[in-house]
Amino acid sequence: MRARPGTLQVGSFRGVPIRVHFSLLVALPLLALSFSAALQQAAETADVPPGALGGHSWAWGLAVAVGLFVSVLLHEMAHTFYALRHGGEVHGITLMIVGGVSELAEVPKRPRDEAMMALVGPLTSLGLAAVLGVVTWLVHGLGLFQVQFALFTLAMLNAVLGVFNLLPAFPMDGGRIVRAALTPRLGMVRATKVAAALGRVFAVAFGVWGVVSLNPFTLVVAFFVLMGAEGEARQVRMKALLEQVRVEALMTPRMVGVDLDLSMQDAHWALRREHVGMLPVTSSGRPIGYVTWAAVQAVPESQRGGYMVRDAMEDGAVAELSEDGWTALRRMAEARVPLVAVVDEEGLLAGTLDWNDLQRGLSRAEEAERERSRTGWPRERTA
Template structure:
């Protein structure tokens, strides 16, 4: 999720990105704040001020920017807490519904996951207190300090909802994992997340709030993706590329025709092959890239650039790299020599087998 975006800068060594949806939501949020400025002033008990021309929008833009900067600091709290446990953050992305800190992995130890999860809300509550202490009682500074105190408090509380991938869902799973297997804790956290999402969506429909409905949809879909990623990481834990790859793969010469390739694919029940000439890997060719190909043409015409892996790479990192670049297979090299091919089918088979084993352990021993 959120792989695309505009690179902004590095903050404490962490790349910060801006998703393109942010460019749409920021001016819309600024307009929404500007149009409701009298209501905000009344809510905060501030004197009503007559603002005309571009000033309401500019004030709304400052408030919206402050909100997203607060979200950035919230995500930075997660990143720094994870760094304390030796877990790097690949990137922080600001997007339509806030921000996402993409950690290299979620801590397996429940207490570590608990502290990483609560770090973000703690930052939000600290910012809310700071702006409340710095609040002014009039003018633009008065509105901004009151607004940012309120939104940081709301941000912290909302993220503590017990639903994955929100912080509260991670806290709930970590607390469950203190006394039961992580797999079982993840499944129970997913069940609660789905219930919270449905309740949030129904409430949003009742009060006619499309933002709450959108958030409910996001929580529902993201909770499933989060749980699936957790199960995948646990199922592939400890496995390396060398454990799953097909060793000594069939390599084809670049002069082979497409028709001959199709014959070999049927014979060996393989959908893709590395193409090698004089010991040098030229690329890969797969059935998915041969639509409309001339059967008499050499396969060299339809080569695709390969993704190279090492036998010592972890299975999970291999899957992530293949998914990021859209590859269905990767070539495994050792000291420049082709030693294997790893396909998504190999990874899926390992995931299914290990997950069945984990599920059996999760249920505990049967009656003996």
């Protein structure tokens, strides 16, 4: 599986890649500095005498920051474990500047399943907080001040993480629970709009608090909450529209690609003739990959005649004429390719579908939806 841009894979869980976003490298020292500045106050809250911790405050701040993201990782692993146990597919877990995300192949179709999958993360965090809180109570009075402080801090971090994610707004888990509760009555799109609107309200509240308290990290959280709410709303609307349109109506018809055994000079002329930046590579009329203008340009003009398409092509994805646009878009995203080759019933090339085709299809679907609204047709069936 290709690495996602801006991330570094650091491990895996049940075959699911665990990645760290580069923004986390910026967040860790900032969080460490913030925690170190409040270390003495935190020690007093944990009932640890002044000076009993030892070590540099910045080192403790870094340890707390790392503990926070380990807690986030356990939270996301709970989501992933539940999804995998119930037949779901997870493409990865990514830790970012404001937390983590489990990348699902698809939102569960039953609202109840989505609610349960969203709930296991906060419950895991709150469960860890409870267990760590009990252990903290057990070691209290034994003079193990460093252990007591570490346990108390991790308990508090997990408690905050659990409560924060239960806020009833996107992109937090509570927003997914709200959507799952509303979907049977409102349908997926309208339920998502409600949860996303709540997300915007919380984003504004975080932003105002960040300005009042002069806390830049809270402002960053506000920004990511707002972007997450907007992104979720856009994705669900796009899904609802594209599921109504077949690939055949979206694609650019194309019966001929670039044959596997042709030279890069032939690919150069084919791309120029079609006025496109990429074309599918075919073998006996069946698509097996694609070749790009950039790959052609990377070969010196004098050498293109002796350099074969098979040496420069990239792996591609395939969609069928009868499939819907959302399925094709998912295949494109999962394979991380800029286009999919569309095949007929016999597996022969029938066309190509790229983001421009999908955008045009979305525009037509939105216009059709507006027309249905004017004529009184229902826009969405509730589950």
